[in-house]
Amino acid sequence: MNREKSFFLPFAILFLCILVMFYQEDIANILKLYFSYLYLYLLPGYATVFSLLDKNTIKKFTGIEIFIFSFFIGLIISHLVVLYLTIFNFRNVLIYYLFPGVYSILLLCFLWYKKRIR
Amino acid sequence: MGSLLNKLNGSIEKLGILGILTIFILAYPIFPKKLSYEFPSLHGTVDNLWFDNFIVQAVKSENLLKKPYFMSGVDSLHAQPMLFFSSIYLISKFTNIQPWNLEYGFILLLMLFSSILFFFFLYNFNKKVAFLSLPCLYLLWTLYFSLGVLWGQWMDVTGLSFLVVSLYFYSLLVRRKIEINKKICIFLSLLVAGMISSHLEYLYFIFTIMIWIAGNAILDRKNFLDDKHNIRLISLFVLSFVFGILFAFDNFFRVMMSFGKGAGKLVTFKPILGKRLGAHEPSFFDFGILAPIIALGVFFSFIYIWQKRKIPFEFSAGFCSLIVGFGNFFGFSKYYEPRFYWPLFLSIFFGYCLYILLSSIRKIDWKYILPASFIISILVVIIFFGKVPTPFTLVTKYDWEIFKWISKNTDGNASILYLWGDNWYQDKIFWYGERKSYLIDRNNFIKGNLVAKFVGECGVRRKGILYKSVCPHEFLPTEINISNLENFKNFDYIVSWKISSYPLITEKINKIIGDLIENNITTIIYQNKYIVVMKRL
Numbered sequence: 001m002n003r004e005k006s007f008f009l010p011f012a013i014l015f016l017c018i019l020v021m022f023y024q025e026d027i028a029n030i031l032k033l034y035f036s037y038l039y040l041y042l043l044p045g046y047a048t049v050f051s052l053l054d055k056n057t058i059k060k061f062t063g064i065e066i067f068i069f070s071f072f073i074g075l076i077i078s079h080l081v082v083l084y085l086t087i088f089n090f091r092n093v094l095i096y097y098l099f100p101g102v103y104s105i106l107l108l109c110f111l112w113y114k115k116r117i118r
Numbered sequence: 119m120g121s122l123l124n125k126l127n128g129s130i131e132k133l134g135i136l137g138i139l140t141i142f143i144l145a146y147p148i149f150p151k152k153l154s155y156e157f158p159s160l161h162g163t164v165d166n167l168w169f170d171n172f173i174v175q176a177v178k179s180e181n182l183l184k185k186p187y188f189m190s191g192v193d194s195l196h197a198q199p200m201l202f203f204s205s206i207y208l209i210s211k212f213t214n215i216q217p218w219n220l221e222y223g224f225i226l227l228l229m230l231f232s233s234i235l236f237f238f239f240l241y242n243f244n245k246k247v248a249f250l251s252l253p254c255l256y257l258l259w260t261l262y263f264s265l266g267v268l269w270g271q272w273m274d275v276t277g278l279s280f281l282v283v284s285l286y287f288y289s290l291l292v293r294r295k296i297e298i299n300k301k302i303c304i305f306l307s308l309l310v311a312g313m314i315s316s317h318l319e320y321l322y323f324i325f326t327i328m329i330w331i332a333g334n335a336i337l338d339r340k341n342f343l344d345d346k347h348n349i350r351l352i353s354l355f356v357l358s359f360v361f362g363i364l365f366a367f368d369n370f371f372r373v374m375m376s377f378g379k380g381a382g383k384l385v386t387f388k389p390i391l392g393k394r395l396g397a398h399e400p401s402f403f404d405f406g407i408l409a410p411i412i413a414l415g416v417f418f419s420f421i422y423i424w425q426k427r428k429i430p431f432e433f434s435a436g437f438c439s440l441i442v443g444f445g446n447f448f449g450f451s452k453y454y455e456p457r458f459y460w461p462l463f464l465s466i467f468f469g470y471c472l473y474i475l476l477s478s479i480r481k482i483d484w485k486y487i488l489p490a491s492f493i494i495s496i497l498v499v500i501i502f503f504g505k506v507p508t509p510f511t512l513v514t515k516y517d518w519e520i521f522k523w524i525s526k527n528t529d530g531n532a533s534i535l536y537l538w539g540d541n542w543y544q545d546k547i548f549w550y551g552e553r554k555s556y557l558i559d560r561n562n563f564i565k566g567n568l569v570a571k572f573v574g575e576c577g578v579r580r581k582g583i584l585y586k587s588v589c590p591h592e593f594l595p596t597e598i599n600i601s602n603l604e605n606f607k608n609f610d611y612i613v614s615w616k617i618s619s620y621p622l623i624t625e626k627i628n629k630i631i632g633d634l635i636e637n638n639i640t641t642i643i644y645q646n647k648y649i650v651v652m653k654r655l
Contacts, residue, residue: 026152026153026154029154029213029219030153032212032213032214032215033153033209033223036209036212037209037227039212040208040209040212041205048308049305052301052304052305053301053302053305054301056297057296057297057301057302060294060296061290064135064234064238065235065290068231068234068235068283069283071231072279072280072283072309073305073308073309075201075205076201076280076308076311076312076365078204078205078208079200079201079204079205079312079315080311080315080366082182082204082207083182083200083204083315083368083369084368086181086182087183087368091180091181093180093211096208096211096212097212
């Protein structure tokens with residue numbers, strides 16, 4: 001787990017600095033955009049990766065690998081949620097706002113429950 | 119240098135990430151400079167106007183799938199895979215930033231992440247080759263490879279990024295001997311679903327793995343097939359495709375159904391190596407001075423395979439990209455998009471060639487590799503200096519003013535004829551007006567023959583659990599002859615620029631506008647400095 005932390009923080013800060021450097025006029029928008037990426041894609045991505053892969057497998061990946069896999073897995077999870085909710089006519093925007101948080105909390109509960117059973 | 123390397127203490131890969139970030143910062147001309155443009159100021163080609171319109175409409179209607187009436191002449195669904203649209207849609211809804219300000223940033227982020235992963239892909243094969251291949255990445259930003267970003271081939275870039283991630287994940291399973299279980303299968307299936315949802319074509323992931331399996335099975339049959347891990351990898355590969363399609367079945371079937379009518383037209387043979395296939399497709403010779411190095415790298419990789427009697431997974435990815443990119447030799451002349459990521463995929467041959475050449479001069483050491491990679495990167499930047507293009511726009515503030523007026527002040531079913539605008543050569547621009555739009559055929563207009571063409575395209579409709587392709591011409595006239603003034607009555611509104619940079623055209627437009635008003639067919643209802651809107655009487 002330390003390896004994940006050691007990568008994620010410096011990369012996240014460096015990335016924010018680069019974004020601020022490029023979009024100097026829009027600091028407020030940049031922060032909104034930055035946190036929306038974290039919430040919409042990285043949060044469900046990390047939740048999925050950590051609940052899907054067991055401890056021994058995760059140890060074999062480095063921090064940056066986990067980080068990028070999480071981002072892409074988060075993209076596809078968000079896409080599938082939006083797509084299938086649209087197909088079944090659940091198009092309330094509130095659902096989209098809530099799903100990354102609710103989804104991640106549910107997965108964490110599932111992980112905690114699994115650990116307790118063991 | 120030696121003491122610096124000792125200090126890095128095994129984390130030399132961080133230097134690689136720093137190198138990739140530097141290469142991305144060098145792409146500054148491509149970057150949008152603001153997040154608050156009031157109209158699509160960086161969109162100048164048919165594809166980026168087209169996709170931007172999809173997302174703008176999705177954000178407005180809060181329905182990702184529905185294709186508005188004015189786009190296809192009938193209410194239908196999109197026939198495209200939706201991952202790119204849904205991602206921008208979500209962020210736009212969440213941040214309240216207009217979609218046209220988000221698209222470039224999103225694509226550049228995907229490119230950054232996939233470049234980092236590709237660096238590690240090569241790093242796991244050979245650390246020195248990975249560092250020597252870095253300079254090749256800069257070509258992602260040069261003409262014509264950069265058109266994947268600038269000309270709106272965003273679905274392709276998304277698909278290619280998922281391809282890189284899937285390949286990398288599979289290569290980790292191969293290299294690190296990770297135990298394969300059902301959870302790994304679901305993980306890979308999700309990545310395959312990502313590819314299907316971004317662009318179906320990127321399922322050519324199949325061929326990379328097939329080259330790896332077939333090559334190794336032929337060269338070293340006994341060792342390869344006796345290894346149980348390899349057999350599990352082959353089963354995983356098959357299963358992940360089945361589950362990937364199941365996860366993204368809606369995307370998969372919607373796109374497959376829309377293929378039906380036009381698939382035959384896609385098969386064209388153009389067996390040419392150096393020339394461009396069309397107006398803007400990248401060719402192998404866009405690598406310039408790097409092209410012979412890459413070609414030599416391919417030759418060296420064959421020698422490696424012959425000597426070691428095995429195909430490394432990384433080489434099979436390079437070969438596959440090369441074969442699929444040269445699809446024009448076996449009937450896929452229109453399928454040039456994998457070439458946008460050639461600077462990434464073929465960098466393995468570039469790096470490998472330099473590695474062999476340098477190691478033939480003297481024993482290759484880290485204290486030579488890093489300066490060599492740095493110097494070659496600088497040389498590449500100097501050679502390709504000035505070849506990084508910038509985004510351009512077609513929508514002016516005068517056009518935008520008119521589109522906003524039309525969308526607010528005209529009836530939802532109104533049909534609009536757009537007569538002339540020098541910048542109106544990409545017809546998807548009119549979808550910002552959100553009405554059924556016709557555009558004069560520009561070539562015929564110059565010749566004096568007036569024909570209006572509907573600005574729309576096919577979609578799909580649900581038919582039970584399957585889909586049926588539907589096109590505008592099945593529901594409304596897609597071509598209207600307007601040589602006779604009376605035929606202008608087919609349209610509720612007529613819009614035109616009052617001036618053109620060609621004096622003859624200006625004369626012609628003003629004559630038509632004058633005749634329409636004189637004959638009581640239309641009257642001017644709104645105008646700005648350059649554009650006039652007329653309503654049918």
